[in-house]
Amino acid sequence: MSKTIAILGAGFAGLPLAHYILKHYADKFDLKLVLVSRSEELYWNIAAPRAAIPGQFSDEEVFHAIPPAFAKYPANRFEFVHGSVVAWQPDSNTIGVVLHQGAERQINYHTLVIATGSDYSADMPWKLIGTSQETHAALDKLRSDVRKADSIVVGGGGPTGVEFAGELGHEYAKTGKKKVTLIISEPLPLGPRVQEATRMSAQKELEKLNVNIITDTRVTKITDSNAGGKVLELSRGDGTLETLHADLFTPTWGVKFNTSFAPASLRETDGRLKATQTLRSPGYDNVFLVGDCANKDSYAALVREKQVRYIASALGQYFKGVKLDDFVPESKVGMTVAIGPSRGVGDLFGFNVWSFFVWYFKGRHMCTNIAAEYVAGGKLILGSF
Template identity: 35%
Template sequence: MSKTVLILGGSYAGLHIAHALLKKSLQDVKVILVSKNTHLYWNLASVRAIIPGQLKDEDILQPLEKAFSRYPVANYELVIGTATAADFDKKTVEIVLPDGSVTHTPYDQLVLATGARTSDPESPWKASGTYKDVVESLHSIAARVGEAKHIVIGGGGSTGIEVAGELGYEYGKTKEIVLLTSGKKLIGGHPVADAAASELKKLNVTVRYNALVEKTTPSAATAGKTEVTLANGETITTDLYLSTTGLVPNVGYIPAKYLSQDSQPSVIVDEYLRVTGTENVWAAGDVISKPRASFLITQKQAASVAKNVEAVLTDKAPTVAKGPPVDVLACAVGRGRGVGRINNSIRMPSLMVWAAKGRTLAVPMLKSYIDGSVA
């Protein structure tokens, strides 16, 4: 009897797992991938895509259909839609299709890989909408970046640093660029904080500490400008405000009892990356957000979930999931330098971060997700 593996999410984790299972050519197993976007978005490079002329659309967006074209059509199905409700007892997921129609898809094994979204839906750091929405957002912001003389970035995390670095590298001598962070240091005081601040200073980026953004509103005095109001009451007028704060796991379709009690709930999993309290539901990537949101962590989780789903399908026991051998935090700071640490104790030289990440922002890896060699 045929078995169905239903994968929700067509980004790094979901596509990785789909490739891994389809390449095994498991007998009587069909893989269904549900994605709200027709394309895989290489959002790791979104911080550079907002700089006019740096990246083409096809450099960071590739059709998912192309990724599946190498497999027998009977072995997979690509569904463009959004999961809106999951019933782990009945083993079905409600999916809303682009035309508004609703389907209820049964499964034998379910993988939750719906990732996370930015707290600001207009931010391009995640694919919050369709392919068309993503492209239009990137083009619009790039045009505004080119025109702006004064740019404010809200958020002193790794994304904020990388956005500020890209802007500083390209425009540090011609535009005023300000990075606001709510804390006393960048990245919550992580060991790379001082190094990041030093690199940004070299690029003429102004970093302001203890500057919590309370709200942003269109300027009443000057058309096209934005008023950024800080918690201390200060107002900064800017040509362009870019928010990089907060990731929100996409878990709205998941019953609450399977979620954490955090302010931003995420999926609770066991040591096998199986959703706690279930037998056949697995999760990987930013939907877990543990130990933290990270591309390298997502890769390892995807490999573990694929291995364990295959094991269960072939009547074998799952194995404990393993994370990366070392914990790496690396931030590109423009197209020439970067900062990073391994296990919070070993400093990564700037040249190493540039070579490993900043030089290309891993854009060449997109090909491996499309041709299946990633898995």
């Protein structure tokens, strides 16, 4: 009887690994792959900051159906399970799934790959919100809120906040159509791991688009305004408090890792799963971890795709029964941040890269040009797979 390998999560990490296993290992090692996902579509959330601007990307460009991309594999090798993983018993190799239709199902596995990634809090569609239908609805609502607002405040100076402020700046603030403010807790955007030169470039690019940046400030309270919109309480670095009115407030913080189904002993305090040097759960050599849910920084392609390639090759060693090579984490920051459709900043291998480079590789299309191929298998953002 075939061995069952279950992949939990069909996102940027789970999807390419599923194709890879089906192409390279399923017949060779007599495997049946069960891919479990609460969403039937891959949300190309890399494009989310632009997709949230009315009239930019269509839903067809950012949502891609998953089951048709696997129709080419025989039924004895592949099954798609549309549902949410709610329980995991690593000692008995079982997971519990609440299916999309409501019924419950238990799946026994020989080998498990956990790739359940992360979500954003406050129901912001920077990533999936539950099912893809719920995400379509949240994206539509955000577009409509953006359309109606005269003043928009973006909270958070990470890449999502900078990209969204850049899109708003390009579309509206540059020409004075709307007032756009970015609130960041540090003196410069993008966080301390990114080189100062790149952070300064981000600040300059945003200012060129008329984005007002409030630095060293935290949003400490959000209340509904009687005049509509929100009143934000801002706490400055020097301890003073101020208020700011926004027709629309869009937080970009609050990443949460999708690991609540895992035993607490296998999770870090931030919710990520503990991972060994071979990206496995401590004490469970048949459980592999990849992507945002694993305790290895995986924010961008440079890091995440390294993990995906590693797991692909490690699974070959594992099924052959040989010792696995250790994973060598990426030590350098790798980040490209589009600032509107025509400019960008980046920190790659210690270099503050040119705006043209970021525009060429990301900003002009937000990598939507490869999304369909990515879902069909054989492609990662950084090359073929």
